[in-house]
């Protein structure tokens with residue numbers, strides 16, 4: 001089986017100010033220096049990206065963006081294009097986060113375009129999928145995840161999958177303090193991995209990392225990350241506290257870190 005290095009993302013969402021972003025970045029850089037056995041990506045808000053990149057990159061933390069527009073540059077008022085990402089040295093993008101799907105009402109075809117264009121341009125793309133509470137209660141969890149996976153990966157060739165991460169984030173678990181049980185999360189991850197195998201092949205499916213997201217905290221991270229198909233986490237609220245985030249990264253990295 002391919003070795004999958006766990007990956008932990010810290011999604012700051014629309015939080016922090018220039019001052020708190022700088023002190024959070026300085027704290028993370030100090031705490032996470034020397035961590036091994038886990039890839040770490042931080043997604044700051046755009047206005048603070050340039051300011052916080054330096055200290056984070058110095059200790060090997062990758063900088064990602066929470067969203068982007070799938071064009072190089074041009075007449076797209078209010079958007080951030082791929083030339084700007086390259087200019088800022090950003091190599092990682094989040095696509096299809098639940099808040100963009102459900103709050104900002106981003107449609108599935110735009111999510112698919114962002115995934116394909118980002119991967120084609122050489123970016124690392126984390127494609128987020130996940131069911132609402134209503135869908136879970138109707139027994140639709142796997143069907144929804146597989147639909148979002150298929151649609152998000154439309155026209156994405158197997159040759160770029162080494163730069164794809166899938167994040168399973170049940171909508172009802174995000175920011176609610178309600179986490180999926182490790183067993184429920186593992187079952188959804190396994191279904192997603194089988195979905196990747198159906199879309200591509202067994203080797204590709206086994207190589208793609210699948211993160212869990214939704215109220216991951218220091219006290220529940222280990223039980224989630226111990227599951228065989230959970231390859232780290234995408235962290236919202238707890239990524240704004242250095243000690244919590246460090247403990248989550250350590251849980252993913254394992255005892256050797």
Ligand code: PGA
Pocket residue numbers: 011169173174175176177213214215216234235236237238
């Ligand atoms: P949360 O957010 O950890 O605050 O639940 C997770 C996410 O939205 O990625």
